[in-house]
Amino acid sequence: EVQLVESGGGLVQPGRSLKLSCVASGFTFSNYGMNWIRQAPGKGLEWVAYISSGSSYIYYAETVKGRFTISRDNAKNTLYLQMTSLRSEDTALYYCARRVAPDYWGQGVMVTVSS
Amino acid sequence: DIQMTQSPASLSASLGETVTIECRASEDIYNGLAWYQQKPGKSPQLLIYNANSLHTGVPSRFSGSGSGTQYSLKINSLQSEDVASYFCQQYYNYPNTFGAGTKLELK
Secondary structure: OOEEEEEOOEEEOOOOOEEEEEEEEOOOHHHOOEEEEEEOOOOOEEEEEEEOOOOOOEEEOOOOOOOEEEEEEOOOOEEEEEEOOOOHHHOEEEEEEEOOOOOEEOOOEEEEEOO | OOOEEEEOOEEEEOOOOOEEEEEEEOOOOOOOEEEEEEOOOOOOEEEEEOOOEEOOOOOOOEEEEEEOOEEEEEEOOOOHHHOEEEEEEEOOOOOOEEOOOEEEEEO
């Protein structure tokens, strides 16, 4: 069974940093590109970043480019999102999701940016 | 960036009815389009990819169609469990972009 489990969220002050993790199981992690997608409370979905299976291709939304870094450790079956210079508008539920057209999503981890 | 315009924003329909949700892309996305269903408090679930391919395990009453800039999701014979929000996503180009969503309710 494919499972994606996010962690690392919480309450953080504006301007601070936070690192999210997503541990994958039930499939060969190193064979798949992965995404981070977020959803602000009561709002729609916003794609954040994508990393290819071997980390050769990385793309970001303009709203996070230069502040967020997506990475992965295929030996640990883990996807990461390093978030810096956080803003109130980054407050959202962050999902990791498998594949270009995401076929499996985690349950999400909440990030709240507030003073 | 490619803009995705989804309509309607909300929809009320009766059990057994057929409903259609549409997405228009600001440029040709060459069938690089997916549809997702999201129920309250749950993660999105993939329904359709490549504009018209049904994801494994998705009931056949769901179907996708379209090409170029115009795409649609059709739900035949609406069931109570179909009450949810629906989102389209283009993945033809980066940054990937989502439609604003359609909230489907029972009449």
